[in-house]
Amino acid sequence: MRNDVALNVLGQPLVPCSFDPLTGFFRDGCCKTNEEDVGSHLVCAIVTDEFLQFSLAKGNDLMTPRPAYRFSGLVAGDQWCLCINRWVEAVEANCAPLIKLESTHxxxxxxxxxxxxxxxxSDVGSSV
Structure with a gap:
């Protein structure tokens, strides 16, 4: 049934963001969401060192591994589903990472x- 297919910002079926590292609110590789996702992890970003430091300064350490959450820690170049509001903050701070439109909800x-x-x-090829 087509109704349950998540769409991207281009109105097409959502393409996975990353399986390595495994991303998404549901840890399914996609930037899918529902009412439980209060952070709205919608933007498939290609993180940079600058953004990772920005996120750390905002209280969200995305670099330190947290095995209990199946999280290996991010490094520049990783693709990751970011919360939309954090990405907007990064835009305003001139440190927003590039994104993959086909993988952004x-x-x-x-x-x-x-x-x-x-x-x-980003026009960089996918490294899902």
Whole structure:
């Protein structure tokens, strides 16, 4: 049934963001969401050292491994589902990472415009 297919910001079926490291609120590789995802992990970003330091300064350490949560810690170049509001904060701080539009959930458009997302679109091939 097509109704349960998650869509990306381009209106197409959502493409996985990353299986290594395994990302997503549901740890299924995709930036899917539901009402339990209060952080709205919608944006498939290609993280940079600058963004990782920014996130750490905001109280979210994405670099330290946390095996209990099946989290190996991120390094620059990893693809990761970011919370939409954190990504917007990074845009405002001029340190937002590039994103993969095909892997960014359509719900991101409730917060930001497609034009803004396109400004940060990566044309780098997927490393899912």
């Amino acid at each position: 359509i719900k991101a458009l409730e917060t930001v415009s497609l034009d803004l997302l396109e400004q940060y679109a």
